[in-house]
Amino acid sequence: MTTALAHPNIALVKYWGKQSKAGNMPATPNLSITLSELSAVTTISDSDHFQFHLNGKQVDDPKVSALMSTMTDTFNLPPLHIDSTNNFPTSAGLASSAAGFAALVTGIDAHCNLGMDAALRSEWARRGSASAARSICGGFVALVPPDWQAQSLAPIDHWSLEVVVAITSHGAKGVSSTEGMERSRLTSPFYNQWLRSAGDDYAEASGAIATRDFAKLAEVAELSCLKMHSLMLTSSPTLSYWTPASIACMDRIRALRAQGEAVFFTVDAGPQIKAVCLPESRVAVAQALSEVPGVLEILCCPLGEGARIIDD
Ligand code: DP6
Numbered sequence: 001m002t003t004a005l006a007h008p009n010i011a012l013v014k015y016w017g018k019q020s021k022a023g024n025m026p027a028t029p030n031l032s033i034t035l036s037e038l039s040a041v042t043t044i045s046d047s048d049h050f051q052f053h054l055n056g057k058q059v060d061d062p063k064v065s066a067l068m069s070t071m072t073d074t075f076n077l078p079p080l081h082i083d084s085t086n087n088f089p090t091s092a093g094l095a096s097s098a099a100g101f102a103a104l105v106t107g108i109d110a111h112c113n114l115g116m117d118a119a120l121r122s123e124w125a126r127r128g129s130a131s132a133a134r135s136i137c138g139g140f141v142a143l144v145p146p147d148w149q150a151q152s153l154a155p156i157d158h159w160s161l162e163v164v165v166a167i168t169s170h171g172a173k174g175v176s177s178t179e180g181m182e183r184s185r186l187t188s189p190f191y192n193q194w195l196r197s198a199g200d201d202y203a204e205a206s207g208a209i210a211t212r213d214f215a216k217l218a219e220v221a222e223l224s225c226l227k228m229h230s231l232m233l234t235s236s237p238t239l240s241y242w243t244p245a246s247i248a249c250m251d252r253i254r255a256l257r258a259q260g261e262a263v264f265f266t267v268d269a270g271p272q273i274k275a276v277c278l279p280e281s282r283v284a285v286a287q288a289l290s291e292v293p294g295v296l297e298i299l300c301c302p303l304g305e306g307a308r309i310i311d312d
Contacts, residue, residue, distance in 0.1 A: 037304070042084040054100075119150075120149070183236075184232060198224075
């Protein structure tokens with residue numbers, strides 16, 4: 001029996017749209033920070049048939065089954081029992097699949113002695129869900145061509161950013177990221193512009209991280225997030241993942257920044273708001289967001305490590 005743990009990551013330059021070739025490769029370079037506190041813990045054990053349990057219930061997850069079938073063929077794996085538990089809402093825009101696939105691949109690699117390095121684990125996690133490629137690494141992480149295997153941009157101690165998550169709904173999302181990004185690729189009139197500008201956003205954000213330029217990172221990360229949500233809104237049928245409380249939180253974060261707090265927002269394919277801040281602003285940000293009507297819960301996460309084995 002082998003147990004692996006991985007954290008979700010939050011993209012600061014977003015991935016929204018895939019290349020047409022096989023391998024689940026993003027169409028554009030993207031960049032994230034890995035969180036601590038929130039985690040997927042996945043235990044792999046031998047079994048007489050393949051079984052996948054998520055949060056205590058047996059589930060038939062087509063993405064997990066597809067990845068398991070490719071890995072089984074490639075590595076001649078025995079039947080495995082996989083038990084995965086998240087300590088945070090699943091499928092609600094908190095990157096549960098990112099943490100889940102990173103923990104799954106890390107656990108299988110160790111349990112079956114496949115001898116993968118981090119880059120190869122990242123590649124296999126990407127095949128499950130491309131954002132999961134980034135959760136293999138800790139701190140500041142890039143997912144870029146030509147290999148599309150995540151690489152560390154900087155370790156956790158490079159810059160102690162913190163993330164305050166405002167939960168505005170505990171429900172699972174109606175349209176998956178996979179389906180949503182394909183819809184945007186096919187129908188949003190802004191998709192080609194998104195492809196053209198992503199390289200510059202990536203270069204600007206990675207430069208801002210290298211020089212710890214918070215104002216610059218805030219500007220490019222909010223813009224990348226809002227460009228992605230513009231693609232969603234201009235897809236046909238339209239996609240909107242926000243609740244009124246999500247919008248109120250974004251307004252509150254802009255107001256806090258105008259008052260001098262070091263904070264910016266980012267939002268994925270779900271209604272939760274992630275406020276990225278410097279440690280000295282965390283208390284004020286958490287307090288202010290907890291007072292926004294419709295905010296159900298506040299979570300505070302410093303940066304976290306990459307996927308790892310916790311019990312073998
Ligand atoms: C909005 O990684 O969930 O979180 O590769 O199809 O599984 P698939 O998509 P997924 O998409 C994540 C999209 C996002 C932005 C991001 O994390 O970069």
